[in-house]
Every structure is written in structure tokens, then in C-alpha cells.
Amino acid sequence: MxxxxxxxxxxxxxxxxxxxxxxxxxxxxxxxxxxxxxPVLYYLAAAGVGRIGIVExxxxxxxxxxxxxxxxxxxxxxxxxxxALERLGALNPEIDIRLYPYRLGFGNAAETIADYDIILDCTxxxxxxxxxxxxxxxxxxxxxxxxxxxxxxxxxxFLPNRGPCWSCLYEDGDSREPETTGxxxxxxxxxxxxxxxxxxxxxxxxxxxxVGRLLIWDALSARxxxxxxxxxxxxxxx
Amino acid sequence: MIRISIRxxxxxxxxxxxxxxxxxxxxxxxxGTTVDGLLRTLGVPLEQVKIVMVNGIHAEMEYVLREADxxxxxxxVAGG
Numbered sequence: 001m002x003x004x005x006x007x008x009x010x011x012x013x014x015x016x017x018x019x020x021x022x023x024x025x026x027x028x029x030x031x032x033x034x035x036x037x038x039p040v041l042y043y044l045a046a047a048g049v050g051r052i053g054i055v056e057x058x059x060x061x062x063x064x065x066x067x068x069x070x071x072x073x074x075x076x077x078x079x080x081x082x083x084a085l086e087r088l089g090a091l092n093p094e095i096d097i098r099l100y101p102y103r104l105g106f107g108n109a110a111e112t113i114a115d116y117d118i119i120l121d122c123t124x125x126x127x128x129x130x131x132x133x134x135x136x137x138x139x140x141x142x143x144x145x146x147x148x149x150x151x152x153x154x155x156x157x158f159l160p161n162r163g164p165c166w167s168c169l170y171e172d173g174d175s176r177e178p179e180t181t182g183x184x185x186x187x188x189x190x191x192x193x194x195x196x197x198x199x200x201x202x203x204x205x206x207x208x209x210x211v212g213r214l215l216i217w218d219a220l221s222a223r224x225x226x227x228x229x230x231x232x233x234x235x236x237x238x
Numbered sequence: 239m240i241r242i243s244i245r246x247x248x249x250x251x252x253x254x255x256x257x258x259x260x261x262x263x264x265x266x267x268x269x270g271t272t273v274d275g276l277l278r279t280l281g282v283p284l285e286q287v288k289i290v291m292v293n294g295i296h297a298e299m300e301y302v303l304r305e306a307d308x309x310x311x312x313x314x315v316a317g318g
Contacts, residue, residue, distance in 0.1 A: 032318050034318055035318060124316060169289065178286075178313060178315070216247065218247065227310065229296040
């Protein structure tokens with residue numbers, strides 16, 4: 001391991017050589033390499049997570065570039081996953097980055113997440129989040145949920161067998177998808193960055209996690225809020 | 239009447255005029271008003287409501303508001 005690369009990690013309080021090695025031995029799967037996935041992937045790769053999986057089947061569109069900071073104008077029309085691989089490989093060639101160039105679905109979800117320690121929800125729809133909830137619950141995987149709309153974003157962490165689940169927060173009987181909204185780019189950056197922090201803390205065992213807590217950022221009023229959500233008594237999964 | 243404050247988040251913000259400042263919009267409502275009743279009064283489409291919190295804790299639409307309650311209402315948020 002290149003200790004100079006991680007020297008500013010290694011002098012952090014509570015972060016020793018064994019912490020960095022634990023991170024190098026750990027794995028994270030990022031589902032969606034868009035607005036949230038961009039900062040998530042940059043920070044996980046930079047921190048030294050040993051193996052990172054990217055689930056992304058789309059191509060780069062010009063309208064992505066206002067917030068999806070992994071990509072450049074030259075990537076327009078090219079597969080996002082390939083561009084992400086190149087960018088992250090250039091950032092940190094010491095880690096293993098794997099691409100899953102498809103959308104997560106019922107047929108591939110369990111197999112895709114099986115080899116990963118933690119899952120990061122950077123998707124752009126409720127159906128995939130519902131799928132992540134069910135799959136992570138069945139397989140006992142922790143996952144970090146982030147979602148954004150206009151100037152608003154929120155983030156929380158779900159752990160197996162501890163704290164509430166996605167269904168406690170959101171209920172999962174309603175299959176309607178909200179309309180596509182505008183996105184204030186820095187909301188994607190901030191919420192994704194917090195997601196990456198949650199994953200690195202989980203993988204290294206540092207600090208507290210956002211379990212049972214929804215952290216909210218409203219960019220227009222420049223306020224953070226936090227909502228506590230316990231297990232819902234009527235939750236069918238808890 | 240009791241006094242409460244309310245914040246509508248994300249795409250629901252547009253249903254509160256004038257826009258809620260950071261601390262929420264102060265309102266007076268009759269005793270016995272539920273979250274559901276409050277949102278109907280404000281003209282918030284209930285089908286766009288996904289999560290309700292009162293004083294920072296998850297609450298149901300049937301929750302009966304009390305003096306000084308802080309209400310937060312969220313739509314489904316799916317972007318990423």
C-alpha cells in the first residue's frame with residue numbers, strides 16, 4: 001500500500017495503518033453513477049476502498065454534465081460506466097474497480113450485490129430503491145440511501161438487524177414514480193459526499209452512522225434538518 | 239386555536255405562500271386539527287405527500303396537532 005497516498009487519512013485521529021488496511025480489504029457497490037454516484041465514486045476511490053463496483057447502464061447525455069461531475073463534454077454519447085472506470089482508475093490505480101453495465105432488476109440484484117460489504121443507493125427512481133430494500137434485507141447487506149429533488153436532498157443508512165428499514169421510512173406499497181425534477185447540482189454533490197462518508201465509516205468502523213436518522217439539506221434556506229424515524233409498528237418487514 | 243409551524247420540503251414548497259423561511263411558517267389552526275386536515279386546508283395534494291414528521295419524529299396523517307408543534311412534510315424524492 002502506498003502510504004504517501006493515504007498520509008492524510010493515516011494522521012486522522014482514530015485512523016491507523018490497520019484502518020487503511022481494513023478499507024483496502026473492503027468492498028462497496030455503487031448503484032447508479034449519476035449525480036449522487038459521481039461524488040460517491042470519487043471519494044470511495046480516493047479513500048482507498050479496495051474494490052468498488054459500479055452498476056450503470058446509461059450513456060452520458062449533455063444534460064447530465066450540470067451535476068454529474070465524473071463526466072466531461074468529450075464523454076457525451078459514451079457509456080457512463082466506461083468513462084467512470086477511466087476517471088477513477090486514473091485517480092487511484094491501486095484499487096479494483098468493476099463495472100456492471102446494466103440496470104439493477106429482480107433478475108440480477110441479489111447476484112450483483114452478493115460480493116459487496118455495503119451498497120450505495122445513487123439511483124434515480126423509487127422502483128430500484130424498493131428493489132434494493134428487499135434485496136439488501138434478504139441478503140443482510142447494509143445500504144446508504146440518498147435522494148435529491150430540486151434544492152432538496154436527504155440521506156440515511158440502513159443496517160441489517162439494527163434500526164428501521166426503508167419501509168419504515170417510506171412504506172413501499174406505492175409504486176408511483178414522481179415526475180422528473182430539476183436538480184441543483186451542489187445538492188447532488190453534498191448528499192453524495194455524505195453517502196460516501198457513511199460508507200467509509202461503516203467499512204472502517206469509525207464514528208456513528210445515520211441509522212434511524214434522515215439528514216436533510218435544503219439548499220435554498222441553507223439549512224440542515226434531521227428527522228428521527230424509529231421502526232414503524234406497522235412495518236411488514238421489521 | 240393553537241399555534242404550530244410547518245415546513246413543506248422539496249417540490250411541496252410551492253404550496254405554501256409566502257415560501258417558508260428557515261424556521262417554517264407559523265399558522266393558527268383550530269384545536270383538534272390533524273395533519274391531514276391541515277394539509278387539505280393548505281391545498282397540498284395529499285397524493286404528493288410521502289412522509290410527515292412532527293417535532294422531528296415520524297408521524298401519521300391522523301396525528302392531532304398540539305400547541306407549538308413543528309410539522310415537516312415530504313413528497314416522494316426519487317432523484318439521484
